[in-house]
Amino acid sequence: MGEPIWLKSYEEGVPHSLNYPDKTIAQIVDEIAAKMPNHKALIFYQKEITYGELKLYTDLLAAALARDGVKKGDRVALMSPNTPQYVITYLAVQKIGAILVQVNPMYVERELLHILNDSGAKVIVAMRNLYPRIKAVQNQTNLEKIILFDFSPYDVPDDAVDFEAYVKSAAGYTVEYPPIDYLNDPAVLQYTGGTTGIAKGAILTHRNILANPMQVTAWMTSCEFGKEVVLGVLPFFHSYGMSVAMNFSLINAGTLVLLPRFEINEVMNTIKKYRPTVFPGVPTMYIAINNYPNAGSYGIDSIKECISGSAPLPVEVALKFEELTGGHLVEGYGLSEASPVTHCNPLGGKRKVGSIGLPFPDTEAKIVDPENYERELPIGEIGELAVKGPQVMKGYWNMPEETARVLKDGWLYTGDIARMDEDGYFYIVDRKKDMIIASGYNIYPREVEEVLFEHPKIKEAVVVGVPDEYRGETVKAFVVLKDGETATAEEIIAFCKERLAAYKVPKKVEFREELPKTAVGKILRRQLREEELRK
Structure with missing residues (x-):
């Protein structure tokens, strides 16, 4: 069936540079349609679309x-x-x-x-x-x-x-x-909470959204043009599902098996029926498959390669999944502002426990002093992760000041604290200061707290991420009620459900007489998080 023209430079199985054509993803799909009109593009339950x-x-x-x-x-x-x-x-x-x-x-x-x-x-x-x-x-x-x-x-x-x-x-x-000006014309506004909790539209150009699935293609060295079956259960409205599932499949003439949500019985039966070869996901998905009764009898050995993102991937989860499938499961890293993937452990090469791996092809990365972004830190030192590459956004929609804060000379300053080892592998030490990641979804405490403060009985509130065996993290609210008021956790949770997407709603509520604060009155969110970790 032929193969993409952009794969060119390899060293020890890790590609370093690609040729990016002046095309949109839609134009590539049209070219595939001209050459392979009867090849299956999409499968959605009983419906197949060529x-x-x-x-x-x-x-x-x-x-x-x-x-x-x-x-x-x-x-x-x-x-x-x-x-x-x-x-x-x-x-x-x-x-x-x-x-x-x-x-x-x-x-x-x-x-x-x-x-x-x-x-x-x-x-x-x-x-x-x-x-x-x-x-x-x-x-x-x-x-x-x-x-x-x-x-x-x-x-x-x-x-x-x-x-x-x-x-x-x-x-x-x-x-x-x-x-179309492929380098500069916007293709997608990908909304992200950012460090402020206010949803900002990351402007992804046509080059951005084509470059990232091409980088994924090059990383998956066993990928064959026109032969992959991709399980598309990651939501496409998230940049990760958009690039690593949908766009990856489309530019490689893959067959994309669509599922509107992750429901484990449906997923297992879909795997059994369609035998996907590529399954991008988040750790909770792989955990669910690992724990599924008689998982091996559902044909999961068809799965060759998986990149896990959105949350840290426990090594025991990866090892068990690989044992069950015979395929590769590695951890990657990205953010919406980079379409989103910038790093990944090699699928067939050396991977390191706790590492997000190496930069993608044509992607540069460095660790800088958080107080002085112009000062690059040496190997092993902890600082802010900055990245540069063809997948990095043009900026934020109608937010020039926010754009200038995170984009400098083509470098995207991620806000994540990280280090690099002597082999060039990167490690995230601390995520963006307050962000909670539950089942792969980014939750910004400020947004949840603003809703809590709308409750007429609440005097003070703070939200933190607490460990959760299945979701990775879940949302816990610490609440101080106004004098003379009484409330239940169920009441607070119900109030939030009316005002927030389900994944942002606190799953736990703890009432306190007061919250820990600094001398100037700032709530010590980190102290509450550390208390939870000690439990």
């Missing part, structure tokens, strides 16, 4: 959007779990030069409102069940069109259009695609 069909659907949606006035630079929001409509929309928006705004379908109204207003999106594509949330905020946004889809018949609201009917309406309509 590359030829994927190109047809993508062209029709692109034409419909362009007909209705969506032009280069306009923002189109996409709010959906992993579905064929997700992939079609993602590619169609690229074709007309518009910018895709990734929206987590678990977001509640206040979160959705912020992203729609910050991005200025004029169109949103979403699953039917999300319509009430979208409608509740539409009058406060620039949204002009709501495009909905579902997998069973439904009544289309009067102020929305059905995805399938909308696509069909463009039959016979032709559109001339605009020229």
